[in-house]
Amino acid sequence: MAKATKYVSKTPDEKGVINWTEKENNIWQTLITRQLSCIEGKACDEYMLGLTKLNLPQDRVPQLDEISDVLMAETGWQCYPVPALIGFGEFFRLLSEKKFPVATFIRTEEELDYLQEPDIFHEIFGHCPLLTNKSFADYTQAYGKMGLNATHEQRVFLARLYWFTIEFGLLDTPNGLRLYGGGILSSPGETEYALNNQSVERKTFEILDVLRTPYRIDIMQPIYYMIPEVAYLDEIRKFEVEEIMAFVEKAKELGLHAPLYPAKEAS
Numbered sequence: 001m002a003k004a005t006k007y008v009s010k011t012p013d014e015k016g017v018i019n020w021t022e023k024e025n026n027i028w029q030t031l032i033t034r035q036l037s038c039i040e041g042k043a044c045d046e047y048m049l050g051l052t053k054l055n056l057p058q059d060r061v062p063q064l065d066e067i068s069d070v071l072m073a074e075t076g077w078q079c080y081p082v083p084a085l086i087g088f089g090e091f092f093r094l095l096s097e098k099k100f101p102v103a104t105f106i107r108t109e110e111e112l113d114y115l116q117e118p119d120i121f122h123e124i125f126g127h128c129p130l131l132t133n134k135s136f137a138d139y140t141q142a143y144g145k146m147g148l149n150a151t152h153e154q155r156v157f158l159a160r161l162y163w164f165t166i167e168f169g170l171l172d173t174p175n176g177l178r179l180y181g182g183g184i185l186s187s188p189g190e191t192e193y194a195l196n197n198q199s200v201e202r203k204t205f206e207i208l209d210v211l212r213t214p215y216r217i218d219i220m221q222p223i224y225y226m227i228p229e230v231a232y233l234d235e236i237r238k239f240e241v242e243e244i245m246a247f248v249e250k251a252k253e254l255g256l257h258a259p260l261y262p263a264k265e266a267s
């Protein structure tokens with residue numbers, strides 16, 4: 001069952017159209033205007049190319065079909081409306097079918113810089129540009145297939161792989177650090193923090209290490225993992241599901257790394 005969410009999502013009409021209010025369109029406008037200037041020289045080249053291809057509207061929340069038309073032509077992906085965070089089962093199934101879950105609500109003015117749950121700005125601005133890139137798109141679909149037949153416990157380990165690549169991954173390029181994780185790219189606050197905060201740990205991606213690293217979704221991350229380029233995701237995708245599950249079992253055996261964040265106060 002999906003977690004209870006404090007956000008109220010909007011339901012698409014029978015043609016799949018979502019009627020955003022003027023206020024919501026203005027929030028999109030504020031977010032995209034700010035983020036476009038914020039990511040200059042920070043987002044990776046593949047992301048910037050995808051952003052150009054999407055040609056997102058700046059004065060209103062785009063309709064999912066507008067995005068799906070571009071994704072379908074580039075990599076065969078499409079956006080799939082969901083209320084907010086969904087359960088593991090549906091999440092992995094959608095990804096395995098090249099359907100990207102897009103939460104149909106947008107953050108409020110109070111949470112422009114950072115919010116604790118993925119909203120439509122995060123899903124579209126954060127993730128969709130890189131879904132036009134073949135390595136990123138193929139990895140995302142392979143990730144969905146990895147979790148299809150996994151147990152809940154294995155899925156908890158797999159969630160870390162998604163988290164430290166697709167959601168909060170960094171590139172360690174010859175020209176310096178670049179962003180590719182959608183959770184960073186949709187947050188003005190975390191864009192700055194992930195690249196420049198001195199107390200943040202930035203480690204070279206190593207799958208067993210990642211599988212053992214616990215995380216919280218409601219704070220800016222204390223640790224990020226780096227890969228050399230987006231095409232490196234092909235190396236992870238090439239693992240058979242059985243090999244990934246062997247890494248999961250090994251990670252379970254070795255135990256988790258100590259959390260680098262304070263325990264979450266009981267909610």
Ligand SMILES: C[C@H](O)[C@H](O)[C@H]1CNc2nc(N)[nH]c(=O)c2N1
Binds near residue numbers: 159160
């Ligand atoms: C598996 C993944 O790491 C994560 O736990 C899932 C759960 N449900 C989700 N639901 C939505 N809508 N978007 C997401 O990114 C996720 N992530």
Ligand SMILES: N[C@@H](Cc1ccccc1)C(=O)O
Binds near residue numbers: 115
């Ligand atoms: N923190 C992201 C949204 C997000 C929340 C939880 C998981 C992933 C992404 C933002 O502010 O844009």
Ligand SMILES: [Fe+2]
Binds near residue numbers: 118123182
């Ligand atoms: Fe996300």
